[in-house]
Amino acid sequence: MATMDIFNNSAFSTTSLTGMIEKMDFKPSLLGSLGLFEPMPVRTRNIFVDRRDGKLTLIPTSADGSAPEVLESDDRDAVSLKTTRLAKQFTLYAHELDGIRGFGSETELAAVQAEYARRSKRIREDLELTHEHHRLGALQGKLLDADGTTVIYDFFSEFGENEEAAISFELDVATTDIRGLCHQLTRSMARTSRGAFTSSTSVHALVGDDFYDAMIKHPNVEKAYLNWSAAADLKENKAFGAFHYGGITWHNYRGTDDGSTVAIPTAEAKFFPVGARDVFKKAMAPLETMGFINTPGRDVYMMNVPDRDRNMWSKGEIYSYPLYICQQPRVLRKATLT
Structure with a gap:
């Protein structure tokens, strides 16, 4: 019979679980399939978008021997933004392992991993739907939260540009x-x-x-x-x-x-x-743990959080820190x- 000690196995380390969740299939989405957003792994939640407004101008004729026209410097500034934080969890309780036994060539570890992966996939699909929601918002110039009304970023306002009328x-x-x-x-x-x-x-x-x-x-x-x-x-x-x-x-x-x-x-x-x-662009920040600090961000992270006090449950948690930018x-x- 499987026990909660099974979660001490290296298969449930943050690195192993993150690798598993990255390879897991999820439902395709139109905007994701277009490859529209250029991935941009970053090492912190805070990012700056450098802007340079270089305009093309005609060069006037000038007399021989006169000084050339001086090139004007580009108008340049930086827009400060912060990646979003998406997180969701599930709990696998000790009593739910009662019926998990090894059979045939399947070990108890494999059986627990399969159940863990099944629940992880459900959250992975929710996460991908949320990413699609963020892509859709960026395509319209306004990144909205899950409630569909709270504005995370109005990119027209952030970049000082006017929205064209319909x-x-x-x-x-x-x-x-x-x-x-x-x-x-x-x-x-x-x-x-x-x-x-x-x-x-x-x-x-x-x-x-x-x-x-x-x-x-x-x-x-x-x-x-x-x-x-x-x-x-x-x-x-x-x-x-x-x-x-x-x-x-x-x-x-x-x-x-x-x-x-x-x-x-x-x-x-x-x-x-x-x-x-x-x-x-799509900025991706790292997981907010000491093990991933100052590392290039990934699309998604998964970690296991055991009940160290009573050993009654173990939580699977999925995190993602994207910012879809227009x-x-x-x-x-x-x-x-x-």
Whole structure:
């Protein structure tokens, strides 16, 4: 019969558990799969984002022998931010080990590890959902807490930039030039990027259900949508699909089933660049223990906390210290259905 002493095994050390949780499969997510946020391991919770506003200017002609025009120094400052702290735990009680026995080739240690991993996976999935929530917030320029209203960071305010007003796509009007609106929006994003857009940069949109449905049924879009390879089989369910139109990749974003915890409002669209220079970053700070102090941060940590007084339980705790940052929120755009 397994006992609480089993947690003294090196398999339950912080290093071993962290390695296990990093390799554990979790449910995929759209924003995570895009590889949008450049990982930036840091050694402290406090970070500084260095900004340099170098503008391109024309050089005037000058007379032979005269002094050249002097290059003005770049406007430079630093924005102070702090990584978030995400933590959750479960408790494995001594009485729950009563039924764990080794059988076949499975040892008692393996059986306890399997139960431990099962509970860890549940928290890992919650953690990944929270990371997706933070990614979605950064894509909109405002990082919100789990309640959906508390603002952790307003990146427009932090970086001193103005948020553009929402564009009406007037999808309820049959004659609206949707392709023209797409081009205007893309040009606007590129011109305000101040060099962040490169030749490989593309514009993507996360779209709510009503916006997406109205978009693909609009008279000026429907034919292009039906010719898109992803819509070749008209009988196939294309809910939560994606297609390319007007130079923009449109994703019918699938969030949580309640339509609110992690979601895009049904009649809205959020636009952001993929492959732009220094727009999105993900800072990762280290675990707040002596063993990991001043080490490069990892995506997730796990540790075991035993009951040293009564030996009645052991707690599995998962920690993550990310900060998803939009360093140039001026390139973000949003739109409404009408």
